[in-house]
Amino acid sequence: MTAPDLESIRCCFEGMVPAVLATCDSLGQPNVSMISQVHYIDHYHVALSYQFFNKTRRNLLETGFASVLVTDPTSVAQYRLELDYLETQESGPLFETMKAKLAGIASHAGMQNVFRLRGADVFRVRSIANVAGVMPAVMPAGRNLLSAVRRLLADMSLATDLGELFDVTLAGLRRYFEIDQAMILLADDASSDLFTVASVGYVRSGIGSEIAPGEGVIGVAAREGVPIRIGNMTSDYSYGLMLRARAQENRLGEFDIPEIPYPGLDAPESQIAVPIFKDRRTLGVVFAESMEPLRFRYDDEDALVLIADRLGEDIRRLRDRGGNPGKSDPPAAEGGRRPISIRHFAQDDSVFLDNDYLIKGVAGAIFWKLVRECVRDGRTDFTNRELRLDPALRLPTHAENLEARLVLLQRRLAERGLGIRLERVGRGQLRLVSPAPFELVEIAPAMAKASA
Amino acid sequence: MMIVENTVLRMREPNADRADSYRPSSENKKTLDLAACGIALATVSFDGRPIVGKGAGCVVEGATIRITARRPINEKFLEAVLRGAQVAATFSQPTTHRSIQFKARSGQLDDPTAEDYAAAERQRDMFSAELIASAYAPEFTERYTTFAPHELVVVEIRPDDTFDQTPGPAAGARLR
Numbered sequence: 100m101t102a103p104d105l106e107s108i109r110c111c112f113e114g115m116v117p118a119v120l121a122t123c124d125s126l127g128q129p130n131v132s133m134i135s136q137v138h139y140i141d142h143y144h145v146a147l148s149y150q151f152f153n154k155t156r157r158n159l160l161e162t163g164f165a166s167v168l169v170t171d172p173t174s175v176a177q178y179r180l181e182l183d184y185l186e187t188q189e190s191g192p193l194f195e196t197m198k199a200k201l202a203g204i205a206s207h208a209g210m211q212n213v214f215r216l217r218g219a220d221v222f223r224v225r226s227i228a229n230v231a232g233v234m235p236a237v238m239p240a241g242r243n244l245l246s247a248v249r250r251l252l253a254d255m256s257l258a259t260d261l262g263e264l265f266d267v268t269l270a271g272l273r274r275y276f277e278i279d280q281a282m283i284l285l286a287d288d289a290s291s292d293l294f295t296v297a298s299v300g301y302v303r304s305g306i307g308s309e310i311a312p313g314e315g316v317i318g319v320a321a322r323e324g325v326p327i328r329i330g331n332m333t334s335d336y337s338y339g340l341m342l343r344a345r346a347q348e349n350r351l352g353e354f355d356i357p358e359i360p361y362p363g364l365d366a367p368e369s370q371i372a373v374p375i376f377k378d379r380r381t382l383g384v385v386f387a388e389s390m391e392p393l394r395f396r397y398d399d400e401d402a403l404v405l406i407a408d409r410l411g412e413d414i415r416r417l418r419d420r421g422g423n424p425g426k427s428d429p430p431a432a433e434g435g436r437r438p439i440s441i442r443h444f445a446q447d448d449s450v451f452l453d454n455d456y457l458i459k460g461v462a463g464a465i466f467w468k469l470v471r472e473c474v475r476d477g478r479t480d481f482t483n484r485e486l487r488l489d490p491a492l493r494l495p496t497h498a499e500n501l502e503a504r505l506v507l508l509q510r511r512l513a514e515r516g517l518g519i520r521l522e523r524v525g526r527g528q529l530r531l532v533s534p535a536p537f538e539l540v541e542i543a544p545a546m547a548k549a550s551a
Numbered sequence: 552m553m554i555v556e557n558t559v560l561r562m563r564e565p566n567a568d569r570a571d572s573y574r575p576s577s578e579n580k581k582t583l584d585l586a587a588c589g590i591a592l593a594t595v596s597f598d599g600r601p602i603v604g605k606g607a608g609c610v611v612e613g614a615t616i617r618i619t620a621r622r623p624i625n626e627k628f629l630e631a632v633l634r635g636a637q638v639a640a641t642f643s644q645p646t647t648h649r650s651i652q653f654k655a656r657s658g659q660l661d662d663p664t665a666e667d668y669a670a671a672e673r674q675r676d677m678f679s680a681e682l683i684a685s686a687y688a689p690e691f692t693e694r695y696t697t698f699a700p701h702e703l704v705v706v707e708i709r710p711d712d713t714f715d716q717t718p719g720p721a722a723g724a725r726l727r
Contacts, residue, residue: 116695121593121603121639128654129601129639131593132716153723154714158601166593166603175694177624179603231624 105142105224108178109397111169112139113330114200119168120147122158130154137169137180138197139397140221145180148201149187149218159184165222168230177231182222189218192325199316199327244402247275252409260523261417262506265297268385268410273299276402278387280364283410284310285375285383285503286321287460293321293384296506298362305362306510307458317384320372324381326400328371330393359456369394373407375414382411383503418502436535439517443467446544452519458511462504464492466512469521469531474539483527505529559584583649585609586670587677588642590618592706594631594658604628606640606706607698608671615709616640616653619663619671621702629704632658638708641716645678645685650716651726655708663703671703 111118120134132155136148147165149156159165163184170177188194198216251271258264265283272278280300284293293310310317316327367388375383385407387395395403442451449459450466458466465486472478487494487501494501509521518534559582590606604627608619618640622629632638638658643650663671675696682692713726 119591119603119605121591121601123593123595123599123601125599127595127599128637129593129595130654131591131603131639131641131652133589133591133641133643133650151718151722162599164600166601168591168603168605170695172691175691177605179627181600228627230626231621 104227105139105145108169108171108176108227109139110173111171111178112137112145113172113393113396115172115330115393116170118170120155121166121168122155123162123164124158125161130158134167136197136201137167138193138200138219140193143224144185144221145182145224146188146193146197146219146221147182148197148216149220150201150215151217159220175231176229179228179230181225183225185221185223187218187220192323193219193221195319195323196325196327199319199329202329242277244276244398248402248405250275251406255406255409255413258413258417261414261502262297262509264410264413264417265506268406269297269299272387272406276399278389280367280389281385281387282362283375283383283385284317284321285500286381288500290460291321293317294507295359295362296383296503296510301362301364303360303362304510304514305360306514307462307507308359308361310361316370316372317386320374321381321384324374324376326371326373326404328369328395328400330369330395364388364390366390368392371395371400371403373400373403375407375411377411377415382414385410414502438536438538439519439533440538440540441467441470442540442542444542444544452515452517455515457515458508461492461494461500462508462511465501465504466508468492469529470537470539473531474537479531480524481529481531483529583642583644583651584677585611585642585651586674587681588644588650588674589678590620590674591641591643592618592620592625592628593639594628594636596627596631596636597634602627602631607696607703608667608674609642610666610670615707617661617667617670618706618708619667619674619703620706621698622704623702625704629660629706632706633660638706640708643716645681645687648718650718650722652714652716653708653710654712654714655710657708659707661705661707663700663705667705668700668703671698671700 114136117133117135118137119131121129121131123129132153134147135150138146138148140146147167165182165184167180167182168177169180194216197219201216251268254267254271255264258267268283269281272281282295282298282305284295286293287309291312293312295305295308298304298306312318312322316329320327368390369392370386370388372384372386374381375385385403387403389395440451440453442454443449443463444451447459448461448463448467450457450463457463468486468489468491469481472481483501483505486492505521512519512521520532522530522532524530586609590609592604592606594602594604596602604620604625606618606620610617620629635657638655639652640655641650641652675698679692679696682695683689687695715721715724715726
């Protein structure tokens with residue numbers, strides 16, 4: 100038997116053309132049906148979506164044999180795969196990957212209420228036969244993803260701090276991969292929520308916007324630790340609908356924090372979310388989307404996994420790295436200008452600048468510490484080390500979390516446009532710069548409740 | 552109850568109300584034109600393994616269905632049918648997902664007649680229109696449904712059983 104070469108026919112498994120599945124019972128009666136999804140697992144294995152308990156299912160459990168006809172959506176070549184059933188997975192990374200893809204297929208087919216994944220049936224591929232290469236296809240000129248990865252990795256290696264790393268990565272995705280909309284999100288240790296630290300290609304940056312674990316492709320990729328890809332978008336994974344529903348559930352009171360709007364496309368066709376790992380822990384997610392259906396294929400997924408892996412390594416490399424000292428304005432609290440009002444809500448460390456929401460959580464606590472000591476002691480220079488050791492900040496154990504919060508805070512300050520900046524002035528050193536003095540208002544939990 | 556007129560099936564199924572609630576409202580719930588369908592075939596090898604195949608057209612003559620199929624894509628399938636293996640054929644309409652499966656204890660191979668060739672061409676045209684209506688590109692559709700007349704062979708079956716294969720809770724229900 101020739102060794103199966105599933106790699107070379109991976110595009111047959113994108114779900115664009117339904118596959119045909121034949122099974123039989125032990126008495127030799129065949130059964131044939133269309134099947135929504137044949138999923139490529141590795142060089143020797145595929146998985147089929149188990150959606151209904153039917154004759155196909157009974158036959159598989161009885162004989163363990165299957166024969167599948169798949170079609171290359173570009174060349175229209177067709178392949179017959181002989182399969183041996185191994186097991187069914189009803190949860191976990193493979194299941195979630197197939198569930199997301201099936202949701203996209205169901206949406207495309209108008210079968211959202213019918214297609215529901217019960218399990219991922221895993222098969223070993225016994226043989227592959229090319230049964231119909233009707234005529235040579237005119238293959239579209241594809242992107243050279245290997246070259247794109249090489250060039251982006253080279254750019255990333257030059258980044259001197261975390262913020263620059265994120266910007267270089269997103270710029271490279273646009274330049275070398277022709278991905279016009281992308282984000283990098285990092286996970287909050289305490290809540291496991293993912294917050295946006297960088298984005299490209301959106302009307303608003305959405306820096307600081309949050310996604311809960313399990314929400315959409317980003318949340319599922321983070322929770323399961325696997326890339327999640329959808330080629331035909333579906334309401335099951337739509338952030339627009341999800342976030343609108345959440346907003347309606349939590350109607351805001353006067354003192355509740357308005358959420359930073361999720362920046363993503365309203366009606367994307369394709370999405371991909373790839374986890375960023377460090378020490379086997381999901382640190383965050385690289386996310387990209389497109390208005391083009393089936394924009395992200397297996398090869399794109401492989402390429403983005405390499406980029407995400409490098410991001411994980413570089414985040415470790417750059418923690419505590421101050422970067423090049425930038426030019427610095429005079430320190431904070433100059434006189435002669437109208438003070439900037441800063442309100443801090445102790446219950447969740449949310450901070451408002453002149454009545455407009457800035458940030459909350461750990462980043463809010465860091466900012467409040469800096470402005471408080473600036474007003475009280477006239478300090479403008481701080482070190483990463485003192486922030487990390489300050490018990491009041493309740494910083495998570497992992498060092499890169501501080502760096503990520505500082506990048507988030509810097510960017511939110513820049514977006515607010517009041518001239519307050521948090522500058523890097525050396526390795527592990529920060530300077531708070533402001534064009535006007537601060538006027539601080541601390542609001543205790545009881546007061547916030549009474550006011551609301 | 553199932554009545555066949557040319558290639559159009561009119562039927563009432565068990566669990567009709569339950570099944571209908573899962574289907575597009577625009578669909579004509581009681582008929583399925585086999586000529587507008589994709590044809591999936593299956594048989595079984597001498598060592599008890601299933602073999603998948605694909606049809607190109609069909610002619611219904613009373614209780615007999617003549618399915619045209621391309622030899623290059625169906626070599627193993629045709630070998631097994633010639634040996635006397637059982638046959639299954641599922642007809643599926645892309646725009647509605649309505650599907651029906653016929654099962655026969657055996658199939659006979661035959662040369663195509665003029666009517667079989669004409670039916671294969673009609674099937675290609677109607678199935679192509681269905682695929683294009685389901686958002687498949689015309690270029691893909693043309694290549695996916697194409698055949699050369701000299702490639703065709705006929706598999707004739709007399710179904711013993713017929714099943715509703717439309718995705719949903721009623722899938723697999725036997726039709727009488």
